[in-house]
Amino acid sequence: MAQIRNVLSIAGSDPSGGAGVQADLKTFAALGCYGMAVITALTAQNTRGVTGVHLPDADFVARQIDAIFNDIRVDAVKIGMLGTGAIVEAVADRLARHGARNIVLDPVLVATSGDSLGAPDVIEAMRRSLMPLATIITPNIPEAMRFTGCAEPSDLADLSAMAQAIMEQGAQAVLVKGGHMEGAEASDVLFAGLASQAFTQPRIATTSTHGTGCTLSSAIAAELAKCADLPVAVERAKAYLTQALRSASRLDVGHGHGPVNHLWPLNGK
Numbered sequence: 152m153a154q155i156r157n158v159l160s161i162a163g164s165d166p167s168g169g170a171g172v173q174a175d176l177k178t179f180a181a182l183g184c185y186g187m188a189v190i191t192a193l194t195a196q197n198t199r200g201v202t203g204v205h206l207p208d209a210d211f212v213a214r215q216i217d218a219i220f221n222d223i224r225v226d227a228v229k230i231g232m233l234g235t236g237a238i239v240e241a242v243a244d245r246l247a248r249h250g251a252r253n254i255v256l257d258p259v260l261v262a263t264s265g266d267s268l269g270a271p272d273v274i275e276a277m278r279r280s281l282m283p284l285a286t287i288i289t290p291n292i293p294e295a296m297r298f299t300g301c302a303e304p305s306d307l308a309d310l311s312a313m314a315q316a317i318m319e320q321g322a323q324a325v326l327v328k329g330g331h332m333e334g335a336e337a338s339d340v341l342f343a344g345l346a347s348q349a350f351t352q353p354r355i356a357t358t359s360t361h362g363t364g365c366t367l368s369s370a371i372a373a374e375l376a377k378c379a380d381l382p383v384a385v386e387r388a389k390a391y392l393t394q395a396l397r398s399a400s401r402l403d404v405g406h407g408h409g410p411v412n413h414l415w416p417l418n419g420k
Contacts, residue, residue, distance in 0.1 A: 155183065155184060155185050156183075156184045156185065156226040156227070156373070156376035156377055157184065157185045157187065157223060157224055157225055157226050157376070158179045158184045158185070158186055158187070158225075158226060158227045158228070158229065158369075158372050158373050158376045159186075159187045159188070159189065159219055159225050159227070159228045159229070160172045160175035160176065160179075160186065160187070160188045160189070160228075160229045160231065160369060160372075161188075161189040161191060161212075161216065161228060161229070161230045161231065161233075161242055162175060162188070162189075162190075162191060162192075162229070162230065162231025162232050162257075162259070162365070163190070163191050163192035163193070163194055163204075163231060163232035163234070163259070164190050164192065164193050164194060165194060165196055165362065166194070166195070166196065166197075167196060167197040167198060167361075167404070167405060167410070168404070168410060169198065169361040169362040169404070169405075169409070169410030169411070170196075170361055170362030170364075170365045170410075171194070171231060171232065171362070171365060172188040172190065172231070174362040174365040174366050174369065174410070174413060175188065175229055175231070175365060175366075175369040176188060177413035177414055178365075178366050178369040178370050178373060178391075178413050179369060179372075179373050180414070180417075181391075181413055181414050181415070181416045181417060182370060182373040182374065182377075182391065182416070183373075183377070184226075184373045184376055184377070187219055187223065187225075189212060189215040189216055189219065190207065190212075190215065191206075191207070191212055191231070191232055191233055191234065191238055191242075192204055192205065192206050192207070192232050192234050193205040193206075193207075197405055197407065198361055198404065198405030198406065198407035198408050198409050198410070199405065199406065199407035199408075200407070204234065206234045206235060206238070209235070209237040209238045209240070209241040210241065212238050212241050212242065213241040213242075213244065213245050216241075216242065216245040216246070216249070217245060217249075220245070220249035220251070225249075225251060226252075226253060226375075226376035227252070227253035227254070227255070227372040227373065227375045227376035228246065228251050228252075228253065228254045228255065228372065229255045229257065229368050229369045229371075229372035230242065230254065230255065230256045230257060230281070230285075231257050231259045231365055231368070232259040233259075233273060233277075234273070235272065235273065236272035236273055236275065236276035237276075239273055239276035239277055239280060239281055240276055240280055242281065243276075243280035243281045243284060244280075246284055247284060251284070252286075253286055253372065253375040253376060254284055254285045254286050254287075255285065255286060255287055255289060255368050255369075255371050255372040255375065256277070256281055256282070256285035256287070256288040256289065256368075257288075257289045257290075257364055257365065257367075257368035258273075258274075258277055258288060258289075258290050258294050258298070259294075259364065259365070260273065260274070260293070260294050260297060274297060274298060278298075278320050278321060282320060282321040282322045283321050283322075283323075285322060285323060286323060286324065286375065286381065287322075287323065287324040287325065287326055287341075287343075287371065287381060287385075288317065288322045288324070288325050288326070289325075289326045289328060289364070289367065289368045289371065290317065290325070290327060290328070291327075291328045291330060291364055292304060292310075292313075292327065292328070292329065292330075292332070295313045295314075295317065295327045296313075298316075298317050298320065299313050299316040299317060301313050301316060304327075304329075304332070305332075307329075307338055307340055307349050310327045310329050310338070310339075310340040310349075311327075311340050311342060311347040313327050314326070314327045314340050314341070314342035314347060315342050315347070317342075318342055318343075323343070324341065324342065324343035324344075324381060325341070325342050325343075326339055326340070326341045326342075326371075326385060327339065327340050327342075328364065328367065330360075330363065334354065335353065335354055336351050336352065336353060336354055337351070337352055337353070337354040337355075337393075338350065338351040339385070339389060341381070341382065341385055343381060343382075348382060350385055350386055350389045352389055352390065352392075352393040353393065355393065355396040355397050357396055357397075357399055357400070358407075358408055358409065359396065359399035359400070359402065359408065359409035359410060359411055359412075360396070360408050360411070361405075361407070361408040361409060361410045361411075362410055362411065363392060363396070363411060366391075366392055366395060366411055366413060367388055367389065367392045368388075370387070370388035370391045370392060371384050371385055371388040373388075374387045374388055391416075392411065394415055395411035395412050395413055395415055396411050396412075398412040398415045399411045399412045401418075
């Protein structure tokens with residue numbers, strides 16, 4: 152019998168359960184992994200928006216990471232919301248110290264509702280300390296625009312150019328998520344090495360989009376933990392998210408942008 156893989160989420164908490172560590176833990180479980188979480192922020196939020204953020208001391212975040220790695224084998228790491236440059240630096244220091252592998256960096260800067268989730272120094276701290284450690288970074292279009300200064304993309308070639316520009320800042324691989332674009336299909340572009348690769352699924356007509364970025368990045372981490380190579384991990388993760396969006400109508404959660412159905416492999420399509 153195959154050994155169950157351990158995946159660590161380093162991210163903020165969403166009390167409504169649709170994003171952050173709650174979404175990550177559901178995704179890990181749905182994909183057959185054992186999930187763990189280091190809390191980088193407490194948020195007051197629901198499907199309608201974010202009304203408050205409380206950040207722990209960076210040293211306490213570091214102590215949480217130490218507690219995990221000093222006792223438990225970690226097969227992959229997903230990084231989400233990091234509210235300050237000091238927290239970014241603390242996370243990078245501990246992951247490097249512990250030799251963490253299969254690191255998926257989702258640079259959460261803005262919530263689905265449009266609320267800001269990161270201080271101005273976060274991007275530069277990520278460039279300096281986290282990008283070189285990450286196996287892959289997974290920005291959405293607004294986040295990629297903030298990293299690159301590029302104009303809003305209109306096609307896959309623009310997404311590829313944005314991904315390449317982020318690669319040149321020190322990333323090993325970049326997946327720019329095209330969910331904010333229009334069209335019958337939703338395409339993400341992976342740039343790793345010298346070439347780009349598009350991953351396309353049908354666009355699902357739904358307002359249940361809360362936590363989609365968290366879900367995709369945590370699914371990639373779970374697949375990497377299970378030893379899939381990077382393009383396969385991305386392909387499987389995108390297929391998982393598409394079905395989670397497709398089956399979100401089975402949920403009745405909130406009155407804004409509802410969550411996806413993370414547990415669809417367990418409760419049916």
